Amino acid sequence: MKRILTGVALAAALLLSGCGGDDSSTPTSAGSASGVSGNLTVLAAASLTESFNQIGKDFETANPGVKVTFSYAGSSALAQQITSGAPADVFAAASPATMKTVTDAGDANGEATVFVKNQLVIAVAKGNPKGIKGLSDLTNPSLKVALCAEQVPCGAAAKKALAAANVKVTPVTLEQDVKAALSKVKLGEVDAALVYRTDAKAAAADVEGIEFPESSGAINDYPIVALKSAPNPSAAAAFVAYVQSGPALDVLVDAGFQKP
Template identity: 65%
Template sequence: MRQRIRVVVAALVVAVPALAGCGGGTTAPAADGGPRGTLTVFAAASLTESFTTLGRRFEAEYPGTTVTFNFAGSSALATQITQGAPADVFASAAPTNMTTVTDAGHAAGTPTVFARNQLVIAVPQGNPQRLAGLADLTRPGLKVALCAAQVPCGAAATTALDAAGVRVTPVTLEQDVKGALAKVKLGEVDAALVYRTDARAADREVDGIEFAESARAGNDYPIVVLADAPNPTAARAFVALVRSTAGQAVLTDAGFQPPAGP
């Protein structure tokens, strides 16, 4: 019976270089040259739903494989990788965090952009504050959550707010987009700037309000096989799946945009 995909909590893998030599027997290809064993993917938190779907598809296509995900903010993942955390694939929500990994010599080859994402204003379902755009986030007493500046969703929010000429004082700065969204879902804030895909995944609890400046703050998502990948055969196969027609269909259904053409 196919094993369940295991999702790793980011905080548990910050200091795991010593694990790199453990868990033997996960890197050898199957007799037909295909992947087998455990594949570890470090991916931006905004990819949680779509990559979990792709992980199940990967395990079904390659019996004998198990996909383990570490979903977190891209900046935290980049730090973990450069500090020696064992992983096979890195998918970032922005090129900046990918550059941290490539500049440190941890990428096997050149990263490829596989998707784009844009921000929306997430509000409780029904939009009780009747927000319509970024300027409304400056209303007195309105509680707003943003991602921290070093996180891709935070950098995108800064770009969008600057484009609108709006200054917002958030009541909280979250370390990934799921954290910002959770504040809305829990009723702790009136609004948050999150990715369109995250608002869509939570559409039973929140509404996503589109705003024009979002188009000027889109994020490219690059992916790469890591240089010290314990399972490079499976890593290459997973990246191929993400970039395939089937993989792009899953991402599009989640609300991602296709990568820009050359």
Template identity: 70%
Template sequence: MRAAAAALAAAVALTLAACGSDGPAAPAGGSGGGVTGDVTVFAAASLTESFNRLGEEFEAANPGTTVTFNFAGSSALATQITQGAPADVFAAASPATMQTVVDAGDADGAPTVFVKNQLVIAVPRGNPRGIAALGDLSKADLKVALCAEQVPCGAAASKALAAAGVKLTPVTLEQDVKAALQKVRLGEVDAALVYRTDARAAAAEVEGVEFPESAQAVNDYPIVVLKNAPNKAAAQAFLAFVQSARGRAVLGEAGFQVP
């Protein structure tokens, strides 16, 4: 559907150009830079909802563009990029995973931190186990899901647990934050440590229990255009849109901390 819409928009734009028209103004918040073509964005799983929304708005502001996303754990995405997967933009959930791409020489310039995110304890609606603090997760009869430590949400969870002096044995270690959250949504675990934004996105099914130790494990999210980007002009325009006032508004509504 998105590809068809983009093709139609491109055809309209060509018709207007042939008639000597400047065409309609770009939607509010759009880049309006006249870029076209496909843009492939590799982005941390926790950016799924907000980036999908921004992608649609970017396409509307730039007729003839199509934004395709690859959402996954940041470490997996970094590995794909360094192994040669074609992509235009990389948005990671931690500087450490971004550094993997930078060290491999795959970044075009220095990454920029565009948002921050904090952990919450995701529990089913109604909080049936009465979880109120991070220490509650160490109860012997409680099933807890965490992200694997090499994933940014897992590294953040380890920092928070260490700050609280809490030791626990999760029943599962997931490769991205959406997978950990899904365990709660399916009723397979009693709780999971996930980002505040992910709990908010699933508010119909889960609640996010705030805990003070999350302040010790705030994740910075860097973004960069990739050195071998197939569509560098559109990649730069998309990055600029993410960092624009409109981009910050969408990300803020999703629960991210915007610089």
């Protein structure tokens, strides 16, 4: 009888041990919603800073095994970094032209997809002390105006909008990304700058965005793509897909971007 009871107790212990092993393995296999993990490096246009910071946090929450690192700058500078061999997983550009630099070099993994659009406004100091109403006001020689350099998407869009309005503006500075141009207004170093609607909205505590009709003809498409040499290709593909999902699009639209 004693041997029988001992055998039963041993069998029970083994059964419980087996159940415990199943429970401990479940969180490991379900630790990431999409099965991705590791570090993910995203190079993104400066105008995406606030939105992508939030989207990155949301992506990490959905995929606890992933750590997202962003590098923001002018799209043309980022494209040059990629074609020069800089290690990165994803590229999000502020124009198809800068994305083409990467795809033409064979550095993209598949085709780039447009995920949002953006439009220019005239950024002025809070309260619009100079009374600026449109592009023609920027020709006033007493005004200091900042523009993005032409090779940067916001600069290319500004050039197109000014041409549509038949307006010639002589800027006091040409900046390498839209955040730098906006900073000049925030610091009071210029009276106005042509920036994206999203950037003016993000800095609403310090600046106002003046809408102008010619901006409708200079709307920028924002494409995104996973990179061919991505150190973490599975996470890159998952992030590109997530950026195009409903939750991410809600964040982008709330920031002032337009749906593609």
